[in-house]
Amino acid sequence: MRVVDAKSALSLEEARARAKVLREQIEYHNRKYYLEDNPEISDAEWDALMRDLIELERKYPELVDPASPTQRVGAPALEGFAKVVHEVPMLSLANAYSTEDLLDWDRRVRQAVGDDVRYVCELKVDGLAVALRYQDGRLVLGATRGDGSVGEDITANIRTIRNVPLELSEPVSLEVRGEAYMPKREFMRLNELREQQGEPLFANPRNAAAGSLRQLDPAVAASRRLGVIVYQLVRAEAHGCETHSQALDYVARLGLPAHRERHVCANIEDVIAYIEAWADKRHELPYATDGMVVKVDSLALQARLGATAKSPRWAIAYKYAAEQAETTLRAIELNVGRTGVVTPTAVFDPVQLAGTTVSRASLHNEDLVREKDIRVGDVIVVQKAGDIIPEVIRSLPERRTEPLPEFRMPETCPQCGSRLVRLDGEVAWRCINPDCPALLREGLIHFCSRDAMNIEGLGEQWITVLLDRGLVRTHADLYRLRKADLVQLDRMGDKLADKLLHNIQESKRNSLERLLFGLGIRHVGEKAAKTLAEHFVTIDALMSASEEDLMAVPDIGPKVAQSIRQYFDTPRVRQLIQELKDLGVNMTYLGPQKVSDGPLAGKTVVLTGVLQAADRKQATAWIEQMGGKVASSVSAKTDVLIAGDKAGSKLAKAQEILRNHPDAKLEIWDEAAFLRLVDEAGLR
Template sequence: MMSMTLEVAKSRVKELREQIEYHNRRYYLEDKPEITDAEWDSLMRELLQLEAMYPELADPTSPTQRVGAPVAEGFTKVEHEIPMLSLANAYSAGDLLEFDKRVRQVVGDAVRYVCELKIDGLAVSLRYENGVLVQGATRGDGEVGEDITANIRTIRNVPLQLSEPVSIEVRGEAYMPKREFARLNELREAQGEPLFANPRNAAAGSLRQLDPAIAASRRLGVIVYQLAQPGEHAVETHSEALTYVARLGLPAHGERKLCRDIEEVVAYIEEWAERRHQLPYATDGMVIKVDDLALQDELGFTAKSPRWAIAYKYAAEQAETTLRSIELTVGRTGAVTPTAVFDPVQLAGTTVSRASLHNEDLIREKDIRVGDVIVVQKAGDIIPEVIRALPERRTEELPMFRMPTTCPQCGSPLQKLNGEVAWRCMNPECPAMLREGLIHFASRDAMNIEGLGEQWIAILLERGLVRTYADLYRLKKGDLLQLERMGDKLADKLLRAISDSKRNSLERLLFGLGIRHVGEKAAKTLAEKFGTMDALMVADMDSLMQVSDVGPKMAESIRLYFANPSVQQLIGELKELGLNMEYLGARSAADGPFAGKTVVLTGVLAEADRKQAAAWVEQLGGKVSSSVSVKTDILIAGEKAGSKLAKAREILATHPNATLQILDEAEFLRIVDEAGVRG
């Protein structure tokens, strides 16, 4: 990025913000993206850099402000000026005809209805003042909700600033996309956490987190369904109101239709009975509203709901089938999950023949036995689940299900941790766990073995060249050259990356081992506290519990992991193979070449990505900053260094006493290598 004046920067920031919001609308509202994710990321990075260089251009409506508010102490209450009432329900065409009859008795026959697919999510209120988002709130009890503004701001399709400076309030449904719901539940099951029952439960759980970063990670969306307070803009119909808010940039793009009569409403509901399963979000019904706002006022409200609207609920689609077997699978974390295998049935638009039974306790609670006739459905129209067995249909005595005492893959004893329902294999050499474990071990945030991705790991396992993490460090060039598409240069590069990873600081190894409940942050905290692998391996519960952010569950998991003889053997082998077992940050922070210095990284480094370079700086005692100022001690400039390098040179030219030092990549790597930080 080239150096520029404040006015030029201001113009470019404005341009970038408009571009990003435009592409957000094309992606989230219109489902017609024009650029790749990488191109979007590039625009966002440039905007972040400019806002860091010119703090005076900060703006709460900038797209960079969607993630990053501090954790709240608690939600404050919000009193709704207009109550957020619930809707009366209809379950049949007859119920809809009765609703239509009641409406026409009051307002006559000249009535049209708007039909909107009912999204399975959480009702929210969004309030804008002069076009700027100032408040997001939950429905609560209808009269009083909770202020979730910080979480709402993280939702990408909710504009922080409207296209016009108007003051309005809209209501909508916050939802979790089907794919994200499935991903999140898979992750929670692997971590031994309770599963979300449906997307509505998941969306509500995400928006009611005190830490906005959690909501941001959940990839939620919102669809606006009502203009509650139109401000100074006059609208006469509900459909006109939705068109208006869409013009302002709000996501009022859900499936809907203006119908001339109740017969057309019924036909539209039938049309979507199956089609709705193809949508990226879950739906559980259709909302029918009188379109004319004057007629809505004439119809009024009951104590609980409006008389001008009703929610038709689609019947939960269930099917009966026969349970043929219960299979056991072992995940990366060792959790042994029972899966029901049954005769194929059609559910929510697809054929299903398998469903997770989650754990032994659930199977016993529902008294599910192989050979039973069972009732299955899709949770939130997404994930197949067994609702219940029909024991009255049994024609013979069927044996109860019992979990084995040993791992179905490697034969190691299974263990159940306190407070958990899942049985787990604790053997790190279990083949079922090894593939996913190796992928994690080699990943960028763990041991950072560049070039060792999923495909090569699968090939190494298939050829029997790797059976444990330690085997990665026993690989020879001759072993690799036997593999198809593995050339001389690629083999050298991969072996060099594996060798370099031996010198990683302890926290990377701890995270890479995949210890239950130990994430990247906890791994670093543990490494800082105990200093060496040996000290951590013999730590008791009391010592572990004294570490910040380590609770009883994590402490017990760590203790059990290192008590396992297979783990002890693995650590011993890794140590003999030359892997570092110490926390390097503590050793080098006091006397390292960057000790006490503020360091800024800019440009492209050929030998390391930005995260790796920042880790080296921290290991050598430095503090990484994102912006250059007179307080900066060192600027490390790679290729294509732009505005930060220009600003550093400007500081040196205008501040005679400045001590800022500019290093190129070669000089930086020489210091790193002399300190022994990398191999």
């Protein structure tokens, strides 16, 4: 495959051919990333492919296709969900809670069909059951289980899930069932964000996935990085399959995310051994699991066994017991987050849960603590929500040997002593003092973080030291630091001081969206910051926009608009923006870097292998700042291949091109050559 330039003048047929290549590349890399856990390109390279396709479809609207990966996001909000009748009912599974339950089920199966039975074990993903229907290889429907007979049409939301192919590798018509899930890391990220915003938390990944897929705005589902694991091919016999395991192999060949954590067992004893083997190991998976589904493998035997009104007789779900532990609550600490939310945290005697030692758990808010009657000194029951986040299930008041005081949130901030406030409609108490050291510390850590101003080396440790020494009191003070200030700090030598000051100065050149995200405006995440920067271009235009102007921007609703307006109406914020301006921080959206006279101007560059001095994201940024365009694969149009350590197939292909075409324009650089150019351009 080759990377194409969507900006050149093309005939419609040439554009159609190029769009086909780009779509194939994007779906190929989606499969490598989401199905095989073996990505071949960086996120930046994937983004470049998507940008090329978006630009091509913009210039040639007749090429827009429902199966194009560009159509995964951006669908209009739905007014409601249409109903979907399941031609084959989506039944729920009967549960087994013990080895004895499994043995009883096995005995009933063998009494009905004989002893020659093989079983398939599949880890039970904790998510939302969905049905996916393809017509001539194209995704035409996504639906919830509903009551088993009638579900809801959530096609627009299903289309946003990256590991669900919009088009299969063969033009077949079929329906599969699977589990839509939220990865553990995304669940934690989403709940942390909701806690910062004072919003109710999702109880577990299953609820989070269900809540995401039942959003009427597909953009919300798209932002939550869901996945699907397919566990059944409906009417598999019609596709030439004789067993359930064959059916899953078949759908995997079509490009669907078939269940990989599965095993064919000769008998129930093998089943029990497999279940036991995964009891602890399952916690290492990137998604939450709550059991093991056991199925009769033969489709003919499944048909003979049939189903009750609610459940198939040929399958059962073994549920792992939730790991809980009793411990003693020693303290309730109060933590002030970046947005000022004061969160109570339980501190208890360490216990083992889901393979790790835990001694702390968020109590979220005062209402929850009082509702559960949790008091310091209580014996409490703790577990991990979805096997991920430690939580206090309940206290055991009957175990109290003496009266214990009820918990009450203090009236003042534990960090600065300012009066706490509770906004209408929120459960959280907040500190709104802009000079609160906790707000400043968390805000500065966020400001310097990789996805914000990206001041490398200036992390939590050094921010804390700078605050403690009084060298920094506002974001602007970072840009006033001098070498003499830094070298007086413990473990800060000349070389490190020079590097930090260089990185701080480099951050002044960031595009506006990084600054907007770094400022930590409530409800303005990375995506909203980019949208606002693209729309208003300058911070002055954004600061003067009314709430109505803001709501006219795609994906900016009244809640976000009100938050932005309140933020920029604050005198201290306006003063901070002016100080940052005076110190030379860029306040303009730069857009995709277009450098016409840079050393790589007009050149197509491919990165391969591991770079020691920078990650792919940083290297890509340097190339674009020097006028180059980063491509994902080597072709006749490649000008430069930058080969780091462990370079593989891309380097081999480049060498082959040079062998077969000695006059080719392609050059191969090592990392040192690349870094020399970066340094000459003053980018590092």
